[in-house]
Amino acid sequence: MRELISISPLQTCVLPSSRTPCPPYLRTMVLHHREFEKAGVDPGLQIWRVEKMELVPVPEPQHGGFFVGDAYLVLWTAKQGGVCFYNLHYWLGKECTQDESTAVAIFAVQMDDYLGGKPVQYRELQGLNPPPSAATSKEELHTKLGAWPRGSNTW
Numbered sequence: 001m002r003e004l005i006s007i008s009p010l011q012t013c014v015l016p017s018s019r020t021p022c023p024p025y026l027r028t029m030v031l032h033h034r035e036f037e038k039a040g041v042d043p044g045l046q047i048w049r050v051e052k053m054e055l056v057p058v059p060e061p062q063h064g065g066f067f068v069g070d071a072y073l074v075l076w077t078a079k080q081g082g083v084c085f086y087n088l089h090y091w092l093g094k095e096c097t098q099d100e101s102t103a104v105a106i107f108a109v110q111m112d113d114y115l116g117g118k119p120v121q122y123r124e125l126q127g128l129n130p131p132p133s134a135a136t137s138k139e140e141l142h143t144k145l146g147a148w149p150r151g152s153n154t155w
Contacts, residue, residue: 033107036114040077040086048073048107050100055107068093068126071104073111075119086119088112094126 035048035055047058050071058072066072074089090108092101105123112119 033110036111039075039111040084040115043077043079046075046077050096050103050107053099053103066091066093066126069095069097071096071100073104073107075111084115084118086115087122088115088119089122089124091124092126 033055035057038057039046045063047063048055049058049067050056050073055073070093072089072091072093074091076087076089078085088108088111090104092104108121112121
């Protein structure tokens with residue numbers, strides 16, 4: 001039987017038994033964010049924003065409104081016959097910072113790994129690609145000027 005052993009809020013280690021120590025090289029290979037535990041559990045749309053270099057869920061009433069100065073992770077989950085299918089978009093507003101665009105790309109790769117490599121990934125640039133909501137639902141996308149508070153210098 002496999003167990004998930006917590007190493008830190010951002011890491012877990014999958015081991016055959018709880019008596020087996022987690023080797024240091026494995027700790028760095030299976031990084032994930034605590035928000036991933038909520039990802040893809042139920043069918044539908046989930047959206048996260050990079051805020052202060054953290055992944056923060058966007059409340060459902062705010063879906064479809066993207067700030068041009070922010071970066072977002074958008075997951076669409078569908079279930080058919082007990083099998084999950086995922087579309088994973090990361091959307092970069094034209095005024096998001098380099099730190100935010102890098103963070104959301106890293107979160108996308110980590111979420112993909114967490115979901116077993118099943119998601120199809122899409123990188124969306126404001127003004128260059130169709131918005132993620134057009135690819136995942138019937139909701140209309142509205143961009144807003146500005147951004148949520150910027151990240152700090154401490155990663």
